[in-house]
Amino acid sequence: MVASMAMVLGVAVSPDLPFHEWQPAVGGVVAGLTALFVVALLDRRAPRRVVAVGAATFALAVAYDAVRGEQGTLTLAEGQGSRTFEEEGPGGRRLGLHPLGDAVVLEAVEPDGTVVLGQTDAQRSARASARRAAAVAGYRLGMPERVPTGGARLVLRVSGGAEGEVTLRESEKGRAGDLEIAVSKYFPDFALDERQQPFSRSDEPRNPAALLDVTRGTASWRVFVIRAMPGIHHPQGLDRTLTLADVVPDEAVRLAVHREPAALLAGLGLLVAAIGVAWSRW
């Protein structure tokens, strides 16, 4: 009986057999089976009871963290701060914003991907990398990963007369040569839909293009620029050539956020269970 229950539990908790994705009720079945498993172990001689105590402690700790623990992601650009993170439920379901214990600021991103995080109230910094998580604002933050934000700085070049170059973000305005240029719309991955309307297929700058509002004195033009085809659009009356010379995508860092109050108890449970098995009659 004990062996059968251990086998079923072992198969049910395996991440390689995603029973939870097929049927959400599996979580409840696993909880019930764990309780039965512990009871069955208790009904044995002394060493098995030690295993039962360890298994029960571990199971309770995991259950507590599943109910009261918190997990999610925090995405910050360099210099940006936040008092909340995006909380996730079981299966990565988004639950909305959840407050952190303090404001967390991404102070710097080092070349090896290590991030330096500051806490506004505590006036201290912590470092998180792929090798080590950091305790910040009552949570453990780790696994930093660079992600595109969808925004970018567009390097626009004017030629064919008064030459110049300007770097602008979407809805920003700047001057290059004798032209006043504003980025009306940016398409990171430009494409046309079935009605020949422009849209962006993704946030990745795979085929960047932009629609510009260009003015000189009282004259104004709408100019379309695309990096793949420089100088493709020549509006009537504009004696300059505008090209999208480069795109510098904006990047942020996404951190995994966890709070598991019963982590120590879970470790203790595992240790007691291992001692219990080792203590059993050989």
Add this chain to the structure above:
Amino acid sequence: MGALAIAAIASAVGFLAASIVATVGAVAARPRLRTVARGIGMVAALALLPMAGRPAARPLVAFAVVAALPAPQPLALALAAGAAMMAALAPTAGLGSTAPALAAVAAAMAAHALGRSLSAYLAKGRDVAWLSSAAGASAGGFVVAIDGGHALRWGYRVVSGPARIDAPDAGLVLGLALLASLAGALLLAADALAVPASASAAPPGASPLARMLGRRALMLAAGLALIAAGLVFRASGEAFPLGVTRDLGALVAAAGLLSCAVPPLLAERASGDAIDDEQAGAVISRLVVVVALTAVLAAAVEGWLRSGTYLTPLTARLLSAALVAFAASETAQLRIPAQVLALASLVLGVLRF
């Protein structure tokens, strides 16, 4: 390829040789051969030790060393050959971790426990054809598993990032190895099944021809698996992506399993002490659970320190393996299938890290 990698490949060959010598020593009841196998295994393990400096190879080295240490167990040594092959091609850089190394130790001990249970099964005078058939089916499973089952279409591809290199010669040999191993498995299983239960005392097998063909099919499959490993190795050129490394390990382990499956079919009578083997198997099974639980604890601590959570996929995978190993240590009737599952889940835990 560096000197360390060449030494590790030589170590894989040594483990293969040790597994065959250990099998012959066990079925022929010749302790001297078992001593020779132990010596070969020890030397092979020593040759592999310098690879422990590479974090990615550490669990594989741990597996091979523990497989060679306690006793010359054919199954453990055959799997150690695959581990040594993978260690030889492991990347030099990587993130060191204690949990997979502990899981590998538990997996090697699980291989020992399973080996002792199989010895007890044979010592009771049971038909060896079932075990040889299972070895053939397992080897066939290994061949199907590599490269996403491309052997079923007589193909093999080396996938390295965006690049894909077709190796039709390797695919052809893999397909033949699959056919030979399955043919051997089916012939031996059919022969064992054809013997009525009342005839257990009679010479094993219903048809000597079927048994001979099955045995030769397994030998052919072992040779083809080794040739396929050579062709895959050559097709990979200088770079060995993780997938190719695993494929080579699986092929070498398959060749080892098939080689160990043949000598017992030639034995005239059962040998070994069933009670001694069963007791040793039970004790080692219990040890497997202790080490597996320690690996779960290590994975939880490492996950908490690195990712911020102790509930990582590695923790869940090793917990699952520890529970299955616990089931295997608690049951007497279905011990062998449970031990096979425990070994498979522990090996999976190490390989999927």
